[in-house]
Amino acid sequence: MIDPQCDLSIRKQCQLLSVSRSGYYIRPTSPSPLNGDVMNEIHEIWMKTPFYGYRRITAELRNLGYAINRKRVQRLMNQMKIRALYPKPKTSRANQQHEKYPYLLTDLEINRPDQVWATDITYIPMDRGFLYLVALIDLYSRYIVAWNLSNSLETEFCLSMLESALTKGKPDILNSDQGCQFTSERWTDQLHTNGIRISMDGKGRCMDNIYIERFWRSLKQEEIYLNPPDTVSQARQNIHDYMQFYNHRRFHQALKYQTPAALYESKKRLC
Numbered sequence: 001m002i003d004p005q006c007d008l009s010i011r012k013q014c015q016l017l018s019v020s021r022s023g024y025y026i027r028p029t030s031p032s033p034l035n036g037d038v039m040n041e042i043h044e045i046w047m048k049t050p051f052y053g054y055r056r057i058t059a060e061l062r063n064l065g066y067a068i069n070r071k072r073v074q075r076l077m078n079q080m081k082i083r084a085l086y087p088k089p090k091t092s093r094a095n096q097q098h099e100k101y102p103y104l105l106t107d108l109e110i111n112r113p114d115q116v117w118a119t120d121i122t123y124i125p126m127d128r129g130f131l132y133l134v135a136l137i138d139l140y141s142r143y144i145v146a147w148n149l150s151n152s153l154e155t156e157f158c159l160s161m162l163e164s165a166l167t168k169g170k171p172d173i174l175n176s177d178q179g180c181q182f183t184s185e186r187w188t189d190q191l192h193t194n195g196i197r198i199s200m201d202g203k204g205r206c207m208d209n210i211y212i213e214r215f216w217r218s219l220k221q222e223e224i225y226l227n228p229p230d231t232v233s234q235a236r237q238n239i240h241d242y243m244q245f246y247n248h249r250r251f252h253q254a255l256k257y258q259t260p261a262a263l264y265e266s267k268k269r270l271c
Helices: 010-017 021-025 035-048 054-063 070-080 156-165 185-193 206-224 232-248 260-270
Strands: 116-125 130-138 144-150 173-176 197-200
Touching: 035 054, 035 070, 054 070, 116 156, 116 206, 130 156, 130 206, 130 232, 144 156, 144 232, 156 185, 185 197, 206 232, 232 260
Parallel strands: 116 173, 173 197
Antiparallel strands: 116 130, 130 144
8 A cells, every 4th residue: 555654755655566656646536327327317307397408407416416427418318308398389379359258267166077167278399399289177077078189279179179078068167268269259159159158367377277287287297208209190199098097097186086087977977
């Protein structure tokens, strides 16, 4: 063992121990963390802060004690097919010529299925571009009554979803935002024809439609971000499978650990 405090010079000690002087001055470095461990940490960080890119995730990893550079983090994120999520494309575009309706849900007690449905449009990220998803949720049971997928924001794909939903039931009130799809005459005429009262969120008040916003979060965190679709057909199949899981097998704490489908169907039989 070489002792820097010894009377013998470092050079003489190296000669006696058959150690090169250059080897003596090399300091050991920390072993590089395994890719699997790093990828698990990256996934945990990204799930909590999906808007973080590889630079911020690198900073988080270093704060956790990992000796890692941003190029490696970027390479691993590419392998994992995850990336920072930036502000989504505009899905709610108002048409100033269309009639707007008041918000009807303030202080309303929702105590049965088909009392209030809510609808909204979100985007589904793809490797190249994105798709648009519209859905109708029963606010009492959180049951997804119908949904549809499209590569454009034309009103037609919303109407197709509505027609499908009306074969299963009919709400007293249907709430939406003020997007042009839901203020169009074709959409509102369909609701009036079926005796459905129209409710619309206040401008800039996303919390008015909080239940379907929470559903979008669950769908994306539990399915889309974990299994990003490569094609339209894959996206449609993945969403279909998740809808089946969400409605029929996913227990909800807010529903006293019932599934949305079980609560929706059981209460409808009593009403």
